[in-house]
Each structure stands twice: as structure tokens, then as C-alpha cells.
Amino acid sequence: SQQGEEDPQALSIQEGENATMNCSYKTSINNLQWYRQNSGRGLVHLILIRSNEREKHSGRLRVTLDTSKKSSSLLITASRAADTASYFCATPPSGSARQLTFGSGTQLTVLP
Amino acid sequence: EAEVAQSPRYKITEKSQAVAFWCDPISGHATLYWYRQILGQGPELLVQFQDESVVDDSQLPKDRFSAERLKGVDSTLKIQPAELGDSAMYLCASSPREDLYEQYFGPGTRLTVT
Numbered sequence: 001s002q003q004g005e006e007d008p009q010a011l012s013i014q015e016g017e018n019a020t021m022n023c024s025y026k027t028s029i030n031n032l033q034w035y036r037q038n039s040g041r042g043l044v045h046l047i048l049i050r051s052n053e054r055e056k057h058s059g060r061l062r063v064t065l066d067t068s069k070k071s072s073s074l075l076i077t078a079s080r081a082a083d084t085a086s087y088f089c090a091t092p093p094s095g096s097a098r099q100l101t102f103g104s105g106t107q108l109t110v111l112p
Numbered sequence: 113e114a115e116v117a118q119s120p121r122y123k124i125t126e127k128s129q130a131v132a133f134w135c136d137p138i139s140g141h142a143t144l145y146w147y148r149q150i151l152g153q154g155p156e157l158l159v160q161f162q163d164e165s166v167v168d169d170s171q172l173p174k175d176r177f178s179a180e181r182l183k184g185v186d187s188t189l190k191i192q193p194a195e196l197g198d199s200a201m202y203l204c205a206s207s208p209r210e211d212l213y214e215q216y217f218g219p220g221t222r223l224t225v226t
Contacts, residue, residue: 031213033213033214035217040201040220040222041219041220042116042118042203042205042217042218042219042220043155043203043205043215043217044217045214045215045216048213048214088154088155092213098143098160098162098167098207098213099145099157099160099168099213100157100213100215101157102154102155102156103154104152104153104154105153105154
């Protein structure tokens with residue numbers, strides 16, 4: 001079963017614009033992670049935010065976490081064509097031993 | 113930079129045949145994961161190893177799937193016999209002993225069963 005669900009399922013923007021995707025999850029977590037997957041490739045870890053953090057930055061990425069709403073958002077600023085990929089949020093399922101449950105992903109297309 | 117290696121990258125097989133995938137995690141990573149990813153969906157865990165021991169194989173279809181990590185390093189995932197519904201991307205990931213759960217993924221094996 002999936003713990004996190006991303007929204008929207010697909011997003012198309014112009015190069016230079018900002019992209020925002022959201023993730024909702026069901027149970028309490030101690031951290032939430034975002035991964036990127038280029039077409040036909042493996043996933044790449046982008047950023048991890050702990051449950052006691054509300055916001056985290058990494059380069060052009062900004063992640064927020066609202067544990068009261070059980071939601072997170074990933075903002076990519078000044079998007080580039082190379083940002084075209086699927087983005088997944090991942091959370092440890094309840095009682096897990098070092099596991100992650102992935103959502104269905106947001107397919108981001110950045111048009112040049 | 114160290115990477116997770118997987119082979120083959122692509123595999124086409126006929127249904128009822130046997131198929132095997134290999135994964136070599138990042139050196140020193142104790143935890144190894146096999147995932148299956150159907151097109152348009154997120155990865156779903158099949159099996160998790162800690163060193164050479166299986167931690168969780170509750171989602172592994174054990175009538176046809178098997179996985180091993182004999183020396184606690186590289187791992188093999190086998191399907192026998194393959195079915196049409198097994199067509200998917202098979203991803204291997206590893207993580208170090210620390211508790212942050214960040215996982216490092218290999219490039220995957222794209223399986224097509226005909």
C-alpha cells in the first residue's frame with residue numbers, strides 16, 4: 001500500500017518558471033524524502049526533511065513539511081529543461097525497519 | 113562517486129522462462145532492497161536484506177520469485193517461471209548503516225515478458 005501520494009500527477013511549465021508539487025501521507029513519520037527519476041533510469045535522492053523541521057533548502061529546491069496536515073511540498077525554482085523527470089515523495093511506513101514507501105509520482109515536463 | 117550496479121539493463125524473455133537480475137550495492141552498504149516499478153507508478157518493495165539476512169520479503173511472490181545475498185554483498189533476484197504481468201522495471205537500492213534511510217538506486221533492469 002502507498003503511504004504518500006503526489007499531486008498533481010503531471011505538470012508542464014516553461015523553462016524559468018517555478019514548479020510546485022505536493023505530497024500527502026497517512027501516518028506519523030520521522031522523516032520524508034524526495035527523489036527524482038529521469039525516464040528509464042533509477043531514482044536519485046534529492047532531499048530529506050525530518051519531522052521536527054518545517055522547511056529545508058538545497059540549491060534550487062525548497063521542501064516544506066506540515067506534520068499537522070500530513071503534507072509536504074517540493075518547490076523547484078527557475079526550472080530548466082534538465083529538470084524534466086518524475087518526482088516521488090517517500091516516507092517510512094508505520095513500524096518499518098529502514099524502509100520507504102513511495103507515492104505514484106509527479107511527472108514534470110519543463111519546456112524550453 | 114560510488115554507484116549501485118545492476119545487470120542486465122534490459123531483458124526480454126518469453127513467459128514460463130526463468131530470468132535473473134544481479135545487483136552490486138555501494139561498498140559498505142549493509143541494507144539492500146529490490147523494488148518492482150510498473151510504468152507510471154512508484155517503486156514497490158519486493159525484498160529487503162540486512163547484510164545476508166532477509167528482513168522483509170512479505171511482498172515477494174514466493175511461488176515464482178526468489179532472492180539471495182549469500183555473502184552480504186551482491187544480490188540476485190530470480191523469477192521462474194516469468195509471467196506477462198512481471199513486465200516492469202526492477203530496481204535495486206542500498207543504504208548505509210546510519211539511520212537516515214536515504215537510499216541509493218541502481219539504473220534498473222527493464223524486463224519485458226512476451
